[in-house]
Amino acid sequence: MERRNFIKTTGLIGSAYALSGPSALASSSAHTLAPTETYWLDGPMRWAQLAFVERDPGHYDPDFWLNYFRRIHADGALLSAGGIVAFYPTKIPLHHRSDFMGNSDTLGYLVEGCKKQGMKIMLRTDPMPPGRMSTTRTLIGLP
Numbered sequence: 001m002e003r004r005n006f007i008k009t010t011g012l013i014g015s016a017y018a019l020s021g022p023s024a025l026a027s028s029s030a031h032t033l034a035p036t037e038t039y040w041l042d043g044p045m046r047w048a049q050l051a052f053v054e055r056d057p058g059h060y061d062p063d064f065w066l067n068y069f070r071r072i073h074a075d076g077a078l079l080s081a082g083g084i085v086a087f088y089p090t091k092i093p094l095h096h097r098s099d100f101m102g103n104s105d106t107l108g109y110l111v112e113g114c115k116k117q118g119m120k121i122m123l124r125t126d127p128m129p130p131g132r133m134s135t136t137r138t139l140i141g142l143p
Contacts, residue, residue: 044076044120050110051124052080052087058100066113076120079110083126 048069069077080087086097088107098106107123114121 046072046074047076047078048072048074049078050080052106054085054098055100057087057098057104057106058102062106062109062113065110066117069114069119070117074119076122077110077114078122078124079107079114081107081123081125 050065082088082090082095082098084096086092086095087101088097089105090097111121111123
C-alpha cells in the first residue's frame, strides 16, 4: 500500500469511528463491564519526586518538602526508599542503612506526612547490587 492510500484509508476509518462511536466497531456479542472502582494510580495528576543521596537524611528539613508538596498542590509523591542504602530502619541482613539517619526514620516521616495530606505515594529503589557500586566507582576513577 502506498503512503497516500494508507493516509486516505486510515482517515476514512477514523472519521467513520468518530461519527458512529466505538459501538459500531465492537462485536455485538462483546460485553464491556464498567469497573466497579478506580485504579489507585488514576487519581493523582500532579506528582512530586524527591530523590535522596546517602547523606540527605541528616542534612535537610523534611517539613520543608512536605510544605512544598502542599504549596504546589501535589497529590502524588515518588520518594526514594533506598537500594544500595536504606532510608528506613531495615532488618534485612547486609542492607546498609544510611549513616546520616541517626535514630530517625526519614522515609517513614515523609510517608506519614504525605498520607496526612491525602497524597498517593510511590517508593522507588535503586536496583544496583552492593558489589557493583565499588566496581562502578573504580571504573569512573573514584576511590
